[in-house]
Each structure stands twice: as structure tokens, then as C-alpha cells.
Amino acid sequence: MTFKGYKLNIWDIGGQKTLRPYWRNYYEKTDALIWVVDSADLARLNDCREELHNLLKEERLFGASLLIFANKQDIPSALSVAELEKALDIASISKRHCRIVACSAVDGTGLLEGFEFVVNDISSRIYLFS
Numbered sequence: 010m011t012f013k014g015y016k017l018n019i020w021d022i023g024g025q026k027t028l029r030p031y032w033r034n035y036y037e038k039t040d041a042l043i044w045v046v047d048s049a050d051l052a053r054l055n056d057c058r059e060e061l062h063n064l065l066k067e068e069r070l071f072g073a074s075l076l077i078f079a080n081k082q083d084i085p086s087a088l089s090v091a092e093l094e095k096a097l098d099i100a101s102i103s104k105r106h107c108r109i110v111a112c113s114a115v116d117g118t119g120l121l122e123g124f125e126f127v128v129n130d131i132s133s134r135i136y137l138f139s
């Protein structure tokens with residue numbers, strides 16, 4: 010995908026438990042993590058928080074920008090960004106460029122805002138070190 014003149018190579022990696030051991034195959038040279046949360050699925054929030062915080066311990070991902078998409082905002086019962094920040098303990102994520110953006114993959118809300126954050130954050134890093 011090309012966005013704002015940058016070519017993005019994006020891998021959609023399944024979140025199911027059986028697929029999680031394969032996540033490690035994608036850590037090398039990853040510039041950004043996009044963590045998509047089902048904001049309407051309260052039952053999986055604890056698991057979601059634990060997996061996210063475990064993933065962030067991975068040394069090879071220390072430099073990666075983190076975008077959290079609070080997806081499914083089109084569903085009336087979806088948690089707000091503020092509620093998700095609390096449930097996922099986002100405040101404890103330090104030393105990392107992190108943004109949480111409300112979105113809906115169904116109607117497209119928030120997707121541009123999220124990708125703009127990712128691309129701006131990565132590009133500012135690239136220019137800083139080049």
C-alpha cells in the first residue's frame with residue numbers, strides 16, 4: 010500500500026491463540042505495530058491487554074511505533090478510547106511512540122488518522138537518523 014508517498018509493507022497477522030507463536034517471525038525490522046482491538050468484545054479485553062504488554066517486552070520491537078486501533082466503533086456498545094485506554098493500561102506504556110485511535114473498518118472512520126500517525130512517526134524517525 011502506498012500512503013503519502015511512502016510504500017508500506019503490511020502483514021495482517023491473525024490474533025487467534027494458535028497463531029500467536031508465529032508472531033515472532035515478523036519482529037525483525039518492523040517499524041510499526043498496528044494493534045486492532047475489538048472495542049465491543051469485553052470478554053477478550055483482559056487477554057488483549059496481557060498479549061499486548063507481553064508483545065511490547067520483545068526487544069526487537071522496542072523502536073517500533075505503536076498504533077492501537079479501537080475498532081468497531083460503529084457498534085453502539087463499543088468502549089470509547091478513554092475506556093479502552095484504562096482497560097488496556099495504556100498509561101503504563103512508556104518510552105514508546107503510541108497512539109490510540111477510534112475507528113471502524115466497516116465505515117472507514119479513523120483509518121486515515123491512524124495511518125497518518127504511523128507514517129508521520131516512522132518518517133520523522135527515518136529523517137532523524139539519516
Ligand SMILES: Nc1nc2c(ncn2[C@@H]2O[C@H](COP(=O)(O)OP(=O)(O)OP(=O)(O)O)[C@@H](O)[C@H]2O)c(=O)[nH]1
Nearest residue numbers: 022023024025080081082083084112113114115116
Ligand atoms: N461492526 C463491525 N464489524 C467489524 C469491524 N471490523 C471487522 N468486523 C467484523 O468482525 C469479524 C472479524 O473480522 P476479522 O477481520 O476476521 O477479524 P481479525 O481480527 O482479522 O481476526 P483474526 O485474523 O482471526 O485475528 C468479521 O465478521 C468482520 O466483518 C468493524 O469495524 N465494525
